[in-house]
Amino acid sequence: MTERKRQILQSAQAVLKMKGYAATSVRDIAKSLEMEPASLYSHFSSKEDILKLTCFDMASKFDRAIQEINTLYFDAEQQLRMAIKEHVQILTSHLDSAIIFLRDWRNLTGESLSKFIEKRNSYEKGIRKIIQTGIDEGRFNESDIKFATLTVLSSVNWIVEWYSPQGKLNPTQIAEKLSDFILSGLIKNKL
Amino acid sequence: MTERKRQILQSAQAVLKMKGYAATSVRDIAKSLEMEPASLYSHFSSKEDILKLTCFDMASKFDRAIQEINTLYFDAEQQLRMAIKEHVQILTSHLDSAIIFLRDWRNLTGESLSKFIEKRNSYEKGIRKIIQTGIDEGRFNESDIKFATLTVLSSVNWIVEWYSPQGKLNPTQIAEKLSDFILSGLIKNKL
């Protein structure tokens, strides 16, 4: 990936974030770069190519993070805190891509779509594994694992809807607050 | 609204739910009804009209629910449990509309868009008010209210991504689980 291509991709993502992939035209993207629509095809093979790069780039970031955490021998609470922190970090430091990744992946087609879903499920499984460990350790409440996993992921993912780099909470603080909130729902009362 | 119009709207929503508003054409909608695209215009003035009806119909359902709850003199915990239960009930009993409402509202334009955002903020304010009451009553942890509100709404809204009428949890059970989870994060430890 050349420097120029990365530059164009970034600008494209900034535009896609605003109106969504389907409602954004190649001409919209070109205009933001002050270039002709056709010129984009010197760098990308199709509009969907831009979506693919964005989605799979983000997916692999999440993949790398969860895989690393899963190899560490911390207890479930620490693992979950780390996972949330990494997750928030990735989302907030690539906000444009993150929004597209979370919202527009459905516009992928064919093999790309199924591969993406597979990656997504694999990540979800990584989170679920941590929660399962917490239950096995006797630290987390026994509850519907799938339910717990999805609730965790939803509250974490939703931050892209309101996070602003200018806001009063930085990513680390957000991750801490979120972890406290989530863990209070998972951890057994120490009575 | 005639019976036929309601019927068409419902069929349109089933199609829109699949690919999203922007990626769905008027011809797609017509095909699902086995009619000609032009015929839709006997019932709707535009494609966006369908989106408008869907979004504002859902918005008013939520609006009605929160307003009623806010007039009841229960304590904050009970109010929040009721609000969550109503919210889940609305989402799950109008799943197609709910998905469109949550995902596609950004495709509204002009005055519709700003009015919608206004309604959305007003609902959010209703939830926030309940949480604030809980803090004032000394029952909920003092925390960033906006943060708490958004986390509550995110975990509730995300259920449309995985809820199925055939699943093992019914809406009431989901609402209870979700309430327990959320309230364990809000309520002060009774030490």
Add this chain to the structure above:
DNA sequence: ATTTGCCTAACGAACGTTAGTTTGTATTTT
């Protein structure tokens, strides 16, 4: 001399929408 990055021009397809008409079904008038 070759490559890179962008251009102009234009393609065919799909888009949302309009105009005008037909059809079937109630309702009213003869």
Add this chain to the structure above:
DNA sequence: AAAATACAAACTAACGTTCGTTAGGCAAAT
């Protein structure tokens, strides 16, 4: 009871626009 009217809901045909994309060329950088 039969004929005339009104209306709703669908149709056919087509409009102008925008869509993603391709072909081919030109100028600057390597």
